Amino acid sequence: MKIAMVGAGYVGLVSGACLADFGHEVVCIDKDPARISRLQNGIMPIYEPGLAELVSGNMRAGRLAFSTDLAESIKGAQAIFIAVGTPSRRGDGHADLSFVYAVAKEIGANLRDPAVIVTKSTVPVGTGDEVERILRDSGTKAQFAVVSNPEFLREGAAIGDFKRPDRIVIGAEDEFGRQIMKEVYRPLFLNKAPILFTSRRSAELIKYAANAFLATKITFINEMADLCEKVGGNVQDVARGIGLDNRIGPKFLHAGPGYGGSCFPKDTLALLKTAEDYDSPVRIVEAVVKVNDSRKRAMGRKVIEALGGPDATRGKRVALLGLTFKPNTDDMRDAPSLVIAQALIDAGVEVMAYDPEGMELAQPLMPGVTMCASPYAAADGADAIALVTEWDAFRALDLERIKAVVKAPVMVDLRNVYDPAEMRAAGFAYMSIGRA
Numbered sequence: 001m002k003i004a005m006v007g008a009g010y011v012g013l014v015s016g017a018c019l020a021d022f023g024h025e026v027v028c029i030d031k032d033p034a035r036i037s038r039l040q041n042g043i044m045p046i047y048e049p050g051l052a053e054l055v056s057g058n059m060r061a062g063r064l065a066f067s068t069d070l071a072e073s074i075k076g077a078q079a080i081f082i083a084v085g086t087p088s089r090r091g092d093g094h095a096d097l098s099f100v101y102a103v104a105k106e107i108g109a110n111l112r113d114p115a116v117i118v119t120k121s122t123v124p125v126g127t128g129d130e131v132e133r134i135l136r137d138s139g140t141k142a143q144f145a146v147v148s149n150p151e152f153l154r155e156g157a158a159i160g161d162f163k164r165p166d167r168i169v170i171g172a173e174d175e176f177g178r179q180i181m182k183e184v185y186r187p188l189f190l191n192k193a194p195i196l197f198t199s200r201r202s203a204e205l206i207k208y209a210a211n212a213f214l215a216t217k218i219t220f221i222n223e224m225a226d227l228c229e230k231v232g233g234n235v236q237d238v239a240r241g242i243g244l245d246n247r248i249g250p251k252f253l254h255a256g257p258g259y260g261g262s263c264f265p266k267d268t269l270a271l272l273k274t275a276e277d278y279d280s281p282v283r284i285v286e287a288v289v290k291v292n293d294s295r296k297r298a299m300g301r302k303v304i305e306a307l308g309g310p311d312a313t314r315g316k317r318v319a320l321l322g323l324t325f326k327p328n329t330d331d332m333r334d335a336p337s338l339v340i341a342q343a344l345i346d347a348g349v350e351v352m353a354y355d356p357e358g359m360e361l362a363q364p365l366m367p368g369v370t371m372c373a374s375p376y377a378a379a380d381g382a383d384a385i386a387l388v389t390e391w392d393a394f395r396a397l398d399l400e401r402i403k404a405v406v407k408a409p410v411m412v413d414l415r416n417v418y419d420p421a422e423m424r425a426a427g428f429a430y431m432s433i434g435r436a
């Protein structure tokens with residue numbers, strides 16, 4: 001099947017490459033000529049494990065191409081995916097749909113063959129109706145259906161998530177839409193991935209409900225961690241103790257510095273906006289957003305406490321290990337490190353940092369922070385080390401080497417990577433999350 005993927009960003013690129021790998025003929029379209037020409041030369045715009053190899057392999061096999069020409073690329077495509085960005089609109093937190101609608105208009109103006117238009121971008125309930133209206137108004141004579149097919153992939157594990165999904169959600173209003181989508185995902189059908197057909201509006205809401213629920217789960221365990229610190233409990237035992245209950249499940253119960261990234265912060269805000277518009281408040285999600293925001297600031301204070309409190313910070317130096325919002329990505333969007341670094345700088349602390357992939361994108365966002373060549377270089381002369389992102393490279397640090405270069409062996413482990421008893425035995429003053 002010929003497939004057009006409009007938007008060669010994170011979701012578009014991963015989805016396009018994976019669909020090509022299933023054997024479909026895919027063209028990824030982007031209006032940014034520099035991005036397209038880099039992709040044609042095998043240069044990825046993002047860091048995602050396995051993506052470069054997947055793209056080059058499928059290009060060589062003639063199944064994957066890149067273009068800036070939408071009109072030409074959608075000719076003969078039976079499925080045209082819209083996978084452009086839906087950032088938070090400045091000021092009100094609504095998802096900004098201008099890119100989605102602009103693409104729908106352009107598709108409408110050029111659509112000659114029967115096709116399903118699929119929104120893969122995360123879009124608020126009712127967006128599919130509007131896309132359909134735009135296509136009708138465009139006067140196209142071609143048969144078309146508008147379908148919602150939300151994406152659930154995680155950065156850093158995106159290819160595995162796409163190829164072995166927990167489920168595929170298809171929101172379609174007619175048989176034509178359902179049939180074409182079955183063809184698109186036939187290879188996964190064969191793998192027995194459950195495909196859930198729903199109405200378009202339900203599919204749109206499923207995406208937001210899923211992300212809001214996961215954000216809630218994380219925030220819940222984060223608050224339990226705070227309580228553990230007060231009552232003398234261990235949040236990892238609590239997480240295991242509740243996670244073994246099948247109704248709760250063990251995943252997304254890892255306490256940390258608060259969720260970040262391109263999805264949870266943006267999608268929870270957009271859900272709140274939808275709830276407000278429809279006068280149907282989702283108070284739990286309101287609380288989650290507030291708690292998570294204040295948590296990032298609280299993490300800055302936690303590091304300051306480790307330095308001896310707000311009166312003891314002047315002239316001190318902290319090494320931040322990990323800057324990206326999570327490992328295996330270079331994404332810095334809404335990363336807790338941004339807030340933590342700022343809190344430290346405001347307190348007069350000198351901040352050194354190391355991240356395996358994120359420093360290039362991080363530097364302009366944290367101009368006051370000095371980027372270092374290794375964790376040991378960052379730790380040189382530090383009064384405390386704060387482990388902010390759990391990259392594998394930080395799981396087996398040479399503690400003797402660290403101790404030899406730091407000014408004081410103090411570690412604030414915001415991801416509970418290390419064992420408190422072992423750290424104490426190694427001579428560190430060690431603080432972590434939710435472990436008294």
Ligand code: UGA
Pocket residue numbers: 122151152153154155156211214218251252253254255256257258259260261262263264267325326
């Ligand atoms: C998230 C969802 O997990 C995907 O299913 C969804 O498709 C995606 O958003 C999206 O909407 O596009 P992602 O943002 O890539 O994926 O990252 P996650 O692995 O979900 O992590 C999000 C944040 O939660 C990170 O800051 C992470 O450190 C934090 N987190 C996650 C925790 O603090 N504890 C956990 O137990 C899990």
